[in-house]
Amino acid sequence: MVQLEQDRVARRIIAAIKEQIHSGAYQPGDRLPSTRAFAAEWGASRTTVTAAYNQLNAEGYLIIRHGARAVVAAGLERATGEAPVSTAPPRNLSAFARRLLALPPPPEQQPGKVADFRYGDLSGADFPVPAWRRASNKAILRRGARLRYGDPQGSSALRVALQGYLWRARGINCVPDQIVIVNGSQQGLDLCARLLLDPGNPFVIENPGYPLARHAFAAAGGVAVPVAVDADGLRTDALPPARLACVTPSHQFPLGSVLSATRRRSLLAWATATGAYIVEDDY
Ligand SMILES: Cc1ncc(COP(=O)(O)O)c(C=O)c1O
Structure with a gap:
Protein backbone atom coordinates (compact mmCIF):
# COMPACT_ATOMS: atom_id res chain seq x y z
CA MET A 1 0.00 0.00 0.00
CA VAL A 2 2.89 2.31 0.86
CA GLN A 3 4.49 1.47 -2.49
CA LEU A 4 1.23 2.25 -4.32
CA GLU A 5 1.01 5.63 -2.61
CA GLN A 6 4.66 6.39 -3.52
CA ASP A 7 4.00 5.44 -7.15
CA ARG A 8 0.97 7.72 -7.21
CA VAL A 9 2.96 10.68 -5.81
CA ALA A 10 5.85 9.99 -8.22
CA ARG A 11 3.40 10.03 -11.16
CA ARG A 12 2.00 13.37 -9.98
CA ILE A 13 5.51 14.82 -9.70
CA ILE A 14 6.40 13.56 -13.19
CA ALA A 15 3.22 15.07 -14.67
CA ALA A 16 3.78 18.40 -12.88
CA ILE A 17 7.38 18.72 -14.09
CA LYS A 18 6.45 17.76 -17.67
CA GLU A 19 3.68 20.38 -17.64
CA GLN A 20 6.15 23.03 -16.39
CA ILE A 21 8.57 22.10 -19.18
CA HIS A 22 5.88 22.04 -21.91
CA SER A 23 4.44 25.37 -20.78
CA GLY A 24 7.88 26.98 -20.78
CA ALA A 25 7.95 27.63 -17.01
CA TYR A 26 11.11 25.52 -17.00
CA GLN A 27 13.48 26.42 -19.85
CA PRO A 28 16.15 24.17 -21.37
CA GLY A 29 19.22 24.25 -19.15
CA ASP A 30 17.25 25.32 -16.02
CA ARG A 31 18.31 23.49 -12.91
CA LEU A 32 15.63 21.69 -10.91
CA PRO A 33 15.58 21.89 -7.11
CA SER A 34 17.67 19.24 -5.36
CA THR A 35 15.74 16.06 -4.56
CA ARG A 36 15.93 17.06 -0.88
CA ALA A 37 14.39 20.51 -1.48
CA PHE A 38 11.75 19.15 -3.88
CA ALA A 39 10.80 16.42 -1.39
CA ALA A 40 10.40 18.98 1.40
CA GLU A 41 8.24 21.21 -0.84
CA TRP A 42 5.93 18.36 -1.85
CA GLY A 43 5.86 16.61 1.52
CA ALA A 44 7.12 13.52 -0.33
CA SER A 45 10.02 11.22 0.46
CA ARG A 46 13.39 11.73 -1.23
CA THR A 47 13.17 8.21 -2.64
CA THR A 48 9.93 9.14 -4.42
CA VAL A 49 11.41 12.35 -5.87
CA THR A 50 14.58 10.52 -6.97
CA ALA A 51 12.42 7.88 -8.69
CA ALA A 52 10.45 10.64 -10.47
CA TYR A 53 13.65 12.43 -11.59
CA ASN A 54 15.13 9.14 -12.83
CA GLN A 55 11.98 8.43 -14.85
CA LEU A 56 12.14 11.91 -16.42
CA ASN A 57 15.81 11.29 -17.17
CA ALA A 58 14.92 8.00 -18.88
CA GLU A 59 12.25 9.80 -20.96
CA GLY A 60 14.72 12.50 -22.02
CA TYR A 61 13.13 15.38 -20.10
CA LEU A 62 15.97 15.82 -17.61
CA ILE A 63 19.70 15.38 -17.71
CA ILE A 64 21.10 13.98 -14.50
CA ARG A 65 24.84 14.01 -13.79
CA HIS A 66 26.35 12.52 -10.68
CA GLY A 67 26.74 15.08 -7.90
CA ALA A 68 24.95 17.88 -9.80
CA ARG A 69 21.35 19.09 -9.83
CA ALA A 70 19.08 17.78 -12.58
CA VAL A 71 18.92 20.02 -15.66
CA VAL A 72 16.00 20.46 -18.12
CA ALA A 73 16.79 19.01 -21.55
CA ALA A 74 16.38 21.10 -24.72
CA GLY A 75 13.68 20.76 -27.38
CA LEU A 76 10.67 19.93 -25.20
CA GLU A 77 9.15 23.38 -24.72
CA ARG A 78 5.87 24.00 -26.53
CA ALA A 79 6.31 25.97 -29.72
CA THR A 80 4.44 29.31 -29.80
CA GLY A 81 0.88 28.80 -30.97
CA GLU A 82 1.01 25.04 -30.36
CA ALA A 83 -2.23 23.75 -28.82
CA PRO A 84 -2.10 22.58 -25.22
CA VAL A 85 -2.14 18.81 -24.67
CA SER A 86 -5.69 17.64 -25.44
CA THR A 87 -7.61 15.74 -22.77
CA ALA A 88 -10.48 14.87 -25.11
CA PRO A 89 -10.95 11.14 -25.77
CA PRO A 90 -9.07 9.95 -28.86
CA ARG A 91 -11.03 9.34 -32.06
CA ASN A 92 -11.49 5.99 -33.82
CA LEU A 93 -12.09 4.07 -30.62
CA SER A 94 -13.44 0.51 -30.49
CA ALA A 95 -17.09 -0.20 -29.65
CA PHE A 96 -15.87 -1.39 -26.24
CA ALA A 97 -14.13 1.94 -25.56
CA ARG A 98 -17.19 3.91 -26.72
CA ARG A 99 -19.40 1.92 -24.32
CA LEU A 100 -16.90 2.64 -21.52
CA LEU A 101 -16.99 6.37 -22.28
CA ALA A 102 -20.80 6.35 -22.20
CA LEU A 103 -20.85 5.01 -18.62
CA PRO A 104 -21.50 7.56 -15.86
CA PRO A 105 -18.30 8.83 -14.18
CA PRO A 106 -17.70 8.02 -10.49
CA PRO A 107 -19.25 10.56 -8.09
CA GLU A 108 -17.02 13.50 -7.20
CA GLN A 109 -15.52 13.63 -3.71
CA GLN A 110 -17.21 16.52 -1.91
CA PRO A 111 -14.71 18.62 0.03
CA GLY A 112 -15.83 20.18 3.31
CA LYS A 113 -18.78 17.84 3.91
CA VAL A 114 -20.15 17.50 7.45
CA ALA A 115 -20.12 13.69 7.64
CA ASP A 116 -18.50 11.02 5.49
CA PHE A 117 -20.92 8.14 4.89
CA ARG A 118 -18.64 6.41 2.41
CA TYR A 119 -18.62 2.70 3.24
CA GLY A 120 -15.67 0.37 3.10
CA ASP A 121 -12.82 2.57 4.35
CA LEU A 122 -10.83 0.92 7.14
CA SER A 123 -9.01 2.49 10.03
CA GLY A 124 -5.29 2.62 9.22
CA ALA A 125 -4.64 2.01 12.94
CA ASP A 126 -6.24 -1.46 12.60
CA PHE A 127 -3.77 -2.60 9.95
CA PRO A 128 -1.47 -5.30 11.44
CA VAL A 129 1.80 -3.62 10.38
CA PRO A 130 4.26 -5.82 12.38
CA ALA A 131 2.63 -9.08 11.22
CA TRP A 132 2.52 -7.81 7.61
CA ARG A 133 6.16 -6.78 7.73
CA ARG A 134 7.23 -10.16 9.20
CA ALA A 135 5.27 -12.01 6.51
CA SER A 136 6.63 -9.93 3.62
CA ASN A 137 10.22 -10.21 4.90
CA LYS A 138 9.82 -13.98 5.13
CA ALA A 139 8.37 -14.14 1.63
CA ILE A 140 11.04 -11.95 0.04
CA LEU A 141 13.86 -14.01 1.58
CA ARG A 142 12.34 -17.18 0.12
CA ARG A 143 12.99 -16.08 -3.47
CA GLY A 144 13.86 -18.85 -5.90
CA ALA A 145 17.20 -19.40 -7.60
CA ARG A 146 15.84 -17.82 -10.78
CA LEU A 147 13.44 -14.90 -11.00
CA ARG A 148 11.04 -15.38 -13.85
CA TYR A 149 7.45 -14.67 -14.89
CA VAL A 182 -7.06 -11.34 -10.22
CA ASN A 183 -6.16 -7.76 -9.50
CA GLY A 184 -9.34 -6.74 -7.65
CA SER A 185 -13.00 -7.38 -8.35
CA GLN A 186 -13.07 -5.28 -11.53
CA GLN A 187 -10.63 -7.59 -13.29
CA GLY A 188 -12.61 -10.63 -12.14
CA LEU A 189 -15.89 -9.15 -13.35
CA ASP A 190 -14.32 -8.05 -16.63
CA LEU A 191 -13.03 -11.58 -17.26
CA CYS A 192 -16.48 -13.04 -16.48
CA ALA A 193 -18.10 -10.48 -18.78
CA ARG A 194 -15.77 -11.26 -21.67
CA LEU A 195 -16.05 -15.01 -21.24
CA LEU A 196 -19.78 -15.26 -20.66
CA LEU A 197 -21.47 -12.37 -22.49
CA ASP A 198 -21.77 -11.31 -26.10
CA PRO A 199 -22.87 -7.77 -27.05
CA GLY A 200 -26.65 -7.55 -26.74
CA ASN A 201 -26.98 -10.37 -24.18
CA PRO A 202 -29.19 -9.54 -21.19
CA PHE A 203 -27.73 -9.87 -17.68
CA VAL A 204 -29.58 -9.75 -14.36
CA ILE A 205 -28.34 -7.18 -11.88
CA GLU A 206 -29.73 -6.49 -8.42
CA ASN A 207 -31.77 -3.30 -8.01
CA PRO A 208 -30.36 -1.52 -6.09
CA GLY A 209 -27.01 -3.14 -6.81
CA TYR A 210 -23.29 -2.61 -7.24
CA PRO A 211 -22.82 -0.04 -10.03
CA LEU A 212 -19.28 -1.13 -10.88
CA ALA A 213 -20.45 -4.70 -11.59
CA ARG A 214 -23.15 -3.29 -13.85
CA HIS A 215 -20.49 -1.19 -15.61
CA ALA A 216 -18.20 -4.17 -16.21
CA PHE A 217 -21.00 -6.17 -17.88
CA ALA A 218 -22.37 -3.15 -19.76
CA ALA A 219 -18.88 -2.34 -21.10
CA ALA A 220 -18.79 -5.85 -22.59
CA GLY A 221 -22.01 -4.97 -24.43
CA GLY A 222 -24.43 -6.72 -22.06
CA VAL A 223 -27.89 -5.25 -21.51
CA ALA A 224 -28.74 -4.76 -17.82
CA VAL A 225 -32.04 -6.22 -16.59
CA PRO A 226 -32.48 -4.87 -13.05
CA VAL A 227 -34.38 -7.18 -10.66
CA ALA A 228 -35.79 -5.85 -7.38
CA VAL A 229 -34.31 -6.66 -3.97
CA ASP A 230 -36.21 -6.84 -0.66
CA ALA A 231 -35.42 -7.85 2.94
CA ASP A 232 -34.62 -11.43 1.80
CA GLY A 233 -32.30 -10.31 -1.02
CA LEU A 234 -32.92 -10.70 -4.76
CA ARG A 235 -36.56 -11.36 -5.76
CA THR A 236 -36.08 -14.70 -7.49
CA ASP A 237 -39.79 -15.10 -8.31
CA ALA A 238 -39.45 -12.65 -11.19
CA LEU A 239 -36.21 -13.63 -12.93
CA PRO A 240 -36.28 -12.88 -16.67
CA PRO A 241 -34.37 -14.87 -19.29
CA ALA A 242 -30.70 -13.79 -19.23
CA ARG A 243 -27.19 -15.06 -19.90
CA LEU A 244 -26.03 -14.45 -16.35
CA ALA A 245 -27.05 -13.02 -13.00
CA CYS A 246 -24.62 -11.04 -10.86
CA VAL A 247 -25.58 -11.39 -7.19
CA THR A 248 -24.34 -10.54 -3.68
CA PRO A 249 -26.14 -13.27 -1.67
CA SER A 250 -24.15 -13.25 1.59
CA HIS A 251 -24.38 -9.48 2.07
CA GLN A 252 -26.54 -7.71 -0.48
CA PHE A 253 -24.96 -4.56 -1.86
CA PRO A 254 -26.00 -1.97 -0.73
CA LEU A 255 -28.89 -3.06 1.53
CA GLY A 256 -27.05 -5.76 3.51
CA SER A 257 -29.75 -8.49 3.39
CA VAL A 258 -28.85 -12.19 3.17
CA LEU A 259 -30.41 -14.21 0.35
CA SER A 260 -32.74 -16.75 1.96
CA ALA A 261 -32.14 -20.49 1.42
CA THR A 262 -35.41 -20.80 -0.52
CA ARG A 263 -34.39 -18.03 -2.88
CA ARG A 264 -30.91 -19.52 -3.34
CA ARG A 265 -32.57 -22.74 -4.46
CA SER A 266 -34.88 -20.94 -6.85
CA LEU A 267 -31.94 -18.93 -8.25
CA LEU A 268 -30.05 -22.18 -8.91
CA ALA A 269 -33.18 -23.73 -10.45
CA TRP A 270 -33.54 -20.70 -12.75
CA ALA A 271 -29.88 -20.98 -13.82
CA THR A 272 -30.21 -24.72 -14.47
CA ALA A 273 -33.42 -24.30 -16.43
CA THR A 274 -32.21 -21.40 -18.58
CA GLY A 275 -28.49 -22.29 -18.87
CA ALA A 276 -27.55 -18.96 -17.28
CA TYR A 277 -24.42 -18.41 -15.20
CA ILE A 278 -24.45 -17.03 -11.66
CA VAL A 279 -21.65 -14.63 -10.80
CA GLU A 280 -21.42 -14.33 -7.03
CA ASP A 281 -19.71 -11.23 -5.70
CA ASP A 282 -18.87 -12.38 -2.17
CA TYR A 283 -17.32 -9.11 -1.12
C1 LIG B 1 -20.31 -5.24 -3.94
C2 LIG B 1 -18.85 -5.00 -3.98
N1 LIG B 1 -18.06 -5.78 -4.73
C3 LIG B 1 -16.71 -5.57 -4.78
C4 LIG B 1 -16.13 -4.54 -4.08
C5 LIG B 1 -14.64 -4.25 -4.19
O1 LIG B 1 -13.84 -5.33 -4.34
P1 LIG B 1 -12.31 -5.08 -4.68
O2 LIG B 1 -11.71 -4.40 -3.50
O3 LIG B 1 -11.76 -6.44 -4.91
O4 LIG B 1 -12.25 -4.26 -5.91
C6 LIG B 1 -16.92 -3.71 -3.32
C7 LIG B 1 -16.36 -2.61 -2.59
O5 LIG B 1 -15.80 -2.01 -2.14
C8 LIG B 1 -18.29 -3.93 -3.25
O6 LIG B 1 -19.06 -3.11 -2.53
Whole structure:
Protein backbone atom coordinates (compact mmCIF):
# COMPACT_ATOMS: atom_id res chain seq x y z
CA MET A 1 0.00 0.00 0.00
CA VAL A 2 2.89 2.31 0.86
CA GLN A 3 4.49 1.47 -2.49
CA LEU A 4 1.23 2.25 -4.32
CA GLU A 5 1.01 5.63 -2.61
CA GLN A 6 4.66 6.39 -3.52
CA ASP A 7 4.00 5.44 -7.15
CA ARG A 8 0.97 7.72 -7.21
CA VAL A 9 2.96 10.68 -5.81
CA ALA A 10 5.85 9.99 -8.22
CA ARG A 11 3.40 10.03 -11.16
CA ARG A 12 2.00 13.37 -9.98
CA ILE A 13 5.51 14.82 -9.70
CA ILE A 14 6.40 13.56 -13.19
CA ALA A 15 3.22 15.07 -14.67
CA ALA A 16 3.78 18.40 -12.88
CA ILE A 17 7.38 18.72 -14.09
CA LYS A 18 6.45 17.76 -17.67
CA GLU A 19 3.68 20.38 -17.64
CA GLN A 20 6.15 23.03 -16.39
CA ILE A 21 8.57 22.10 -19.18
CA HIS A 22 5.88 22.04 -21.91
CA SER A 23 4.44 25.37 -20.78
CA GLY A 24 7.88 26.98 -20.78
CA ALA A 25 7.95 27.63 -17.01
CA TYR A 26 11.11 25.52 -17.00
CA GLN A 27 13.48 26.42 -19.85
CA PRO A 28 16.15 24.17 -21.37
CA GLY A 29 19.22 24.25 -19.15
CA ASP A 30 17.25 25.32 -16.02
CA ARG A 31 18.31 23.49 -12.91
CA LEU A 32 15.63 21.69 -10.91
CA PRO A 33 15.58 21.89 -7.11
CA SER A 34 17.67 19.24 -5.36
CA THR A 35 15.74 16.06 -4.56
CA ARG A 36 15.93 17.06 -0.88
CA ALA A 37 14.39 20.51 -1.48
CA PHE A 38 11.75 19.15 -3.88
CA ALA A 39 10.80 16.42 -1.39
CA ALA A 40 10.40 18.98 1.40
CA GLU A 41 8.24 21.21 -0.84
CA TRP A 42 5.93 18.36 -1.85
CA GLY A 43 5.86 16.61 1.52
CA ALA A 44 7.12 13.52 -0.33
CA SER A 45 10.02 11.22 0.46
CA ARG A 46 13.39 11.73 -1.23
CA THR A 47 13.17 8.21 -2.64
CA THR A 48 9.93 9.14 -4.42
CA VAL A 49 11.41 12.35 -5.87
CA THR A 50 14.58 10.52 -6.97
CA ALA A 51 12.42 7.88 -8.69
CA ALA A 52 10.45 10.64 -10.47
CA TYR A 53 13.65 12.43 -11.59
CA ASN A 54 15.13 9.14 -12.83
CA GLN A 55 11.98 8.43 -14.85
CA LEU A 56 12.14 11.91 -16.42
CA ASN A 57 15.81 11.29 -17.17
CA ALA A 58 14.92 8.00 -18.88
CA GLU A 59 12.25 9.80 -20.96
CA GLY A 60 14.72 12.50 -22.02
CA TYR A 61 13.13 15.38 -20.10
CA LEU A 62 15.97 15.82 -17.61
CA ILE A 63 19.70 15.38 -17.71
CA ILE A 64 21.10 13.98 -14.50
CA ARG A 65 24.84 14.01 -13.79
CA HIS A 66 26.35 12.52 -10.68
CA GLY A 67 26.74 15.08 -7.90
CA ALA A 68 24.95 17.88 -9.80
CA ARG A 69 21.35 19.09 -9.83
CA ALA A 70 19.08 17.78 -12.58
CA VAL A 71 18.92 20.02 -15.66
CA VAL A 72 16.00 20.46 -18.12
CA ALA A 73 16.79 19.01 -21.55
CA ALA A 74 16.38 21.10 -24.72
CA GLY A 75 13.68 20.76 -27.38
CA LEU A 76 10.67 19.93 -25.20
CA GLU A 77 9.15 23.38 -24.72
CA ARG A 78 5.87 24.00 -26.53
CA ALA A 79 6.31 25.97 -29.72
CA THR A 80 4.44 29.31 -29.80
CA GLY A 81 0.88 28.80 -30.97
CA GLU A 82 1.01 25.04 -30.36
CA ALA A 83 -2.23 23.75 -28.82
CA PRO A 84 -2.10 22.58 -25.22
CA VAL A 85 -2.14 18.81 -24.67
CA SER A 86 -5.69 17.64 -25.44
CA THR A 87 -7.61 15.74 -22.77
CA ALA A 88 -10.48 14.87 -25.11
CA PRO A 89 -10.95 11.14 -25.77
CA PRO A 90 -9.07 9.95 -28.86
CA ARG A 91 -11.03 9.34 -32.06
CA ASN A 92 -11.49 5.99 -33.82
CA LEU A 93 -12.09 4.07 -30.62
CA SER A 94 -13.44 0.51 -30.49
CA ALA A 95 -17.09 -0.20 -29.65
CA PHE A 96 -15.87 -1.39 -26.24
CA ALA A 97 -14.13 1.94 -25.56
CA ARG A 98 -17.19 3.91 -26.72
CA ARG A 99 -19.40 1.92 -24.32
CA LEU A 100 -16.90 2.64 -21.52
CA LEU A 101 -16.99 6.37 -22.28
CA ALA A 102 -20.80 6.35 -22.20
CA LEU A 103 -20.85 5.01 -18.62
CA PRO A 104 -21.50 7.56 -15.86
CA PRO A 105 -18.30 8.83 -14.18
CA PRO A 106 -17.70 8.02 -10.49
CA PRO A 107 -19.25 10.56 -8.09
CA GLU A 108 -17.02 13.50 -7.20
CA GLN A 109 -15.52 13.63 -3.71
CA GLN A 110 -17.21 16.52 -1.91
CA PRO A 111 -14.71 18.62 0.03
CA GLY A 112 -15.83 20.18 3.31
CA LYS A 113 -18.78 17.84 3.91
CA VAL A 114 -20.15 17.50 7.45
CA ALA A 115 -20.12 13.69 7.64
CA ASP A 116 -18.50 11.02 5.49
CA PHE A 117 -20.92 8.14 4.89
CA ARG A 118 -18.64 6.41 2.41
CA TYR A 119 -18.62 2.70 3.24
CA GLY A 120 -15.67 0.37 3.10
CA ASP A 121 -12.82 2.57 4.35
CA LEU A 122 -10.83 0.92 7.14
CA SER A 123 -9.01 2.49 10.03
CA GLY A 124 -5.29 2.62 9.22
CA ALA A 125 -4.64 2.01 12.94
CA ASP A 126 -6.24 -1.46 12.60
CA PHE A 127 -3.77 -2.60 9.95
CA PRO A 128 -1.47 -5.30 11.44
CA VAL A 129 1.80 -3.62 10.38
CA PRO A 130 4.26 -5.82 12.38
CA ALA A 131 2.63 -9.08 11.22
CA TRP A 132 2.52 -7.81 7.61
CA ARG A 133 6.16 -6.78 7.73
CA ARG A 134 7.23 -10.16 9.20
CA ALA A 135 5.27 -12.01 6.51
CA SER A 136 6.63 -9.93 3.62
CA ASN A 137 10.22 -10.21 4.90
CA LYS A 138 9.82 -13.98 5.13
CA ALA A 139 8.37 -14.14 1.63
CA ILE A 140 11.04 -11.95 0.04
CA LEU A 141 13.86 -14.01 1.58
CA ARG A 142 12.34 -17.18 0.12
CA ARG A 143 12.99 -16.08 -3.47
CA GLY A 144 13.86 -18.85 -5.90
CA ALA A 145 17.20 -19.40 -7.60
CA ARG A 146 15.84 -17.82 -10.78
CA LEU A 147 13.44 -14.90 -11.00
CA ARG A 148 11.04 -15.38 -13.85
CA TYR A 149 7.45 -14.67 -14.89
CA GLY A 150 4.97 -16.45 -12.65
CA ASP A 151 1.96 -18.56 -13.55
CA PRO A 152 -0.58 -16.28 -15.31
CA GLN A 153 -3.30 -17.97 -13.26
CA GLY A 154 -1.60 -16.75 -10.06
CA SER A 155 0.96 -18.18 -7.63
CA SER A 156 0.22 -21.86 -7.06
CA ALA A 157 1.19 -21.56 -3.35
CA LEU A 158 -1.42 -18.80 -2.98
CA ARG A 159 -4.05 -20.83 -4.84
CA VAL A 160 -3.41 -23.85 -2.60
CA ALA A 161 -3.76 -21.63 0.50
CA LEU A 162 -6.98 -20.14 -0.91
CA GLN A 163 -8.41 -23.57 -1.65
CA GLY A 164 -8.09 -24.44 2.07
CA TYR A 165 -9.52 -21.07 3.09
CA LEU A 166 -12.51 -21.36 0.74
CA TRP A 167 -13.28 -24.81 2.11
CA ARG A 168 -13.02 -23.69 5.76
CA ALA A 169 -14.72 -20.31 5.40
CA ARG A 170 -17.28 -20.95 2.64
CA GLY A 171 -17.64 -24.74 2.38
CA ILE A 172 -16.52 -24.52 -1.26
CA ASN A 173 -14.97 -27.74 -2.53
CA CYS A 174 -12.61 -26.95 -5.43
CA VAL A 175 -9.11 -27.67 -6.68
CA PRO A 176 -6.39 -24.96 -6.99
CA ASP A 177 -6.63 -25.24 -10.77
CA GLN A 178 -10.15 -23.78 -10.56
CA ILE A 179 -8.88 -20.63 -8.82
CA VAL A 180 -7.63 -17.60 -10.77
CA ILE A 181 -5.93 -14.73 -8.93
CA VAL A 182 -7.06 -11.34 -10.22
CA ASN A 183 -6.16 -7.76 -9.50
CA GLY A 184 -9.34 -6.74 -7.65
CA SER A 185 -13.00 -7.38 -8.35
CA GLN A 186 -13.07 -5.28 -11.53
CA GLN A 187 -10.63 -7.59 -13.29
CA GLY A 188 -12.61 -10.63 -12.14
CA LEU A 189 -15.89 -9.15 -13.35
CA ASP A 190 -14.32 -8.05 -16.63
CA LEU A 191 -13.03 -11.58 -17.26
CA CYS A 192 -16.48 -13.04 -16.48
CA ALA A 193 -18.10 -10.48 -18.78
CA ARG A 194 -15.77 -11.26 -21.67
CA LEU A 195 -16.05 -15.01 -21.24
CA LEU A 196 -19.78 -15.26 -20.66
CA LEU A 197 -21.47 -12.37 -22.49
CA ASP A 198 -21.77 -11.31 -26.10
CA PRO A 199 -22.87 -7.77 -27.05
CA GLY A 200 -26.65 -7.55 -26.74
CA ASN A 201 -26.98 -10.37 -24.18
CA PRO A 202 -29.19 -9.54 -21.19
CA PHE A 203 -27.73 -9.87 -17.68
CA VAL A 204 -29.58 -9.75 -14.36
CA ILE A 205 -28.34 -7.18 -11.88
CA GLU A 206 -29.73 -6.49 -8.42
CA ASN A 207 -31.77 -3.30 -8.01
CA PRO A 208 -30.36 -1.52 -6.09
CA GLY A 209 -27.01 -3.14 -6.81
CA TYR A 210 -23.29 -2.61 -7.24
CA PRO A 211 -22.82 -0.04 -10.03
CA LEU A 212 -19.28 -1.13 -10.88
CA ALA A 213 -20.45 -4.70 -11.59
CA ARG A 214 -23.15 -3.29 -13.85
CA HIS A 215 -20.49 -1.19 -15.61
CA ALA A 216 -18.20 -4.17 -16.21
CA PHE A 217 -21.00 -6.17 -17.88
CA ALA A 218 -22.37 -3.15 -19.76
CA ALA A 219 -18.88 -2.34 -21.10
CA ALA A 220 -18.79 -5.85 -22.59
CA GLY A 221 -22.01 -4.97 -24.43
CA GLY A 222 -24.43 -6.72 -22.06
CA VAL A 223 -27.89 -5.25 -21.51
CA ALA A 224 -28.74 -4.76 -17.82
CA VAL A 225 -32.04 -6.22 -16.59
CA PRO A 226 -32.48 -4.87 -13.05
CA VAL A 227 -34.38 -7.18 -10.66
CA ALA A 228 -35.79 -5.85 -7.38
CA VAL A 229 -34.31 -6.66 -3.97
CA ASP A 230 -36.21 -6.84 -0.66
CA ALA A 231 -35.42 -7.85 2.94
CA ASP A 232 -34.62 -11.43 1.80
CA GLY A 233 -32.30 -10.31 -1.02
CA LEU A 234 -32.92 -10.70 -4.76
CA ARG A 235 -36.56 -11.36 -5.76
CA THR A 236 -36.08 -14.70 -7.49
CA ASP A 237 -39.79 -15.10 -8.31
CA ALA A 238 -39.45 -12.65 -11.19
CA LEU A 239 -36.21 -13.63 -12.93
CA PRO A 240 -36.28 -12.88 -16.67
CA PRO A 241 -34.37 -14.87 -19.29
CA ALA A 242 -30.70 -13.79 -19.23
CA ARG A 243 -27.19 -15.06 -19.90
CA LEU A 244 -26.03 -14.45 -16.35
CA ALA A 245 -27.05 -13.02 -13.00
CA CYS A 246 -24.62 -11.04 -10.86
CA VAL A 247 -25.58 -11.39 -7.19
CA THR A 248 -24.34 -10.54 -3.68
CA PRO A 249 -26.14 -13.27 -1.67
CA SER A 250 -24.15 -13.25 1.59
CA HIS A 251 -24.38 -9.48 2.07
CA GLN A 252 -26.54 -7.71 -0.48
CA PHE A 253 -24.96 -4.56 -1.86
CA PRO A 254 -26.00 -1.97 -0.73
CA LEU A 255 -28.89 -3.06 1.53
CA GLY A 256 -27.05 -5.76 3.51
CA SER A 257 -29.75 -8.49 3.39
CA VAL A 258 -28.85 -12.19 3.17
CA LEU A 259 -30.41 -14.21 0.35
CA SER A 260 -32.74 -16.75 1.96
CA ALA A 261 -32.14 -20.49 1.42
CA THR A 262 -35.41 -20.80 -0.52
CA ARG A 263 -34.39 -18.03 -2.88
CA ARG A 264 -30.91 -19.52 -3.34
CA ARG A 265 -32.57 -22.74 -4.46
CA SER A 266 -34.88 -20.94 -6.85
CA LEU A 267 -31.94 -18.93 -8.25
CA LEU A 268 -30.05 -22.18 -8.91
CA ALA A 269 -33.18 -23.73 -10.45
CA TRP A 270 -33.54 -20.70 -12.75
CA ALA A 271 -29.88 -20.98 -13.82
CA THR A 272 -30.21 -24.72 -14.47
CA ALA A 273 -33.42 -24.30 -16.43
CA THR A 274 -32.21 -21.40 -18.58
CA GLY A 275 -28.49 -22.29 -18.87
CA ALA A 276 -27.55 -18.96 -17.28
CA TYR A 277 -24.42 -18.41 -15.20
CA ILE A 278 -24.45 -17.03 -11.66
CA VAL A 279 -21.65 -14.63 -10.80
CA GLU A 280 -21.42 -14.33 -7.03
CA ASP A 281 -19.71 -11.23 -5.70
CA ASP A 282 -18.87 -12.38 -2.17
CA TYR A 283 -17.32 -9.11 -1.12
C1 LIG B 1 -20.31 -5.24 -3.94
C2 LIG B 1 -18.85 -5.00 -3.98
N1 LIG B 1 -18.06 -5.78 -4.73
C3 LIG B 1 -16.71 -5.57 -4.78
C4 LIG B 1 -16.13 -4.54 -4.08
C5 LIG B 1 -14.64 -4.25 -4.19
O1 LIG B 1 -13.84 -5.33 -4.34
P1 LIG B 1 -12.31 -5.08 -4.68
O2 LIG B 1 -11.71 -4.40 -3.50
O3 LIG B 1 -11.76 -6.44 -4.91
O4 LIG B 1 -12.25 -4.26 -5.91
C6 LIG B 1 -16.92 -3.71 -3.32
C7 LIG B 1 -16.36 -2.61 -2.59
O5 LIG B 1 -15.80 -2.01 -2.14
C8 LIG B 1 -18.29 -3.93 -3.25
O6 LIG B 1 -19.06 -3.11 -2.53
